[in-house]
Amino acid sequence: xxxxxxxxKAYPAxxxxxxxxxxxxxxxxxxxxxxTPGVDILYVQENxxxxxxxxxxxxxxxxxxxxxxxxxxxxxxxxEIPAYARD
Numbered sequence: 001x002x003x004x005x006x007x008x009k010a011y012p013a014x015x016x017x018x019x020x021x022x023x024x025x026x027x028x029x030x031x032x033x034x035x036t037p038g039v040d041i042l043y044v045q046e047n048x049x050x051x052x053x054x055x056x057x058x059x060x061x062x063x064x065x066x067x068x069x070x071x072x073x074x075x076x077x078x079x080e081i082p083a084y085a086r087d
Contacts, residue, residue, distance in 0.1 A: 005056035007085035008043040
């Protein structure tokens with residue numbers, strides 16, 4: 001059963017592709033091409049992984065956690081978990 005996280009935020013895929021270290025997991029059945037169905041919008045999850053849908057552990061596109069990725073999410077995407085969704 002898919003796991004729903006406490007918070008995720010949708011972004012246009014092109015915004016995520018701005019990250020210099022962006023790669024798509026080979027196990028993902030998704031072509032990394034703009035305009036491909038399901039690729040235009042991606043979700044950054046509370047753990048900073050990226051998925052095709054809202055579920056935390058399903059259709060994971062990117063899950064390489066590095067300090068550079070964390071900084072990109074914070075600075076470029078302005079990703080922040082709201083107070084209501086924190087522990």
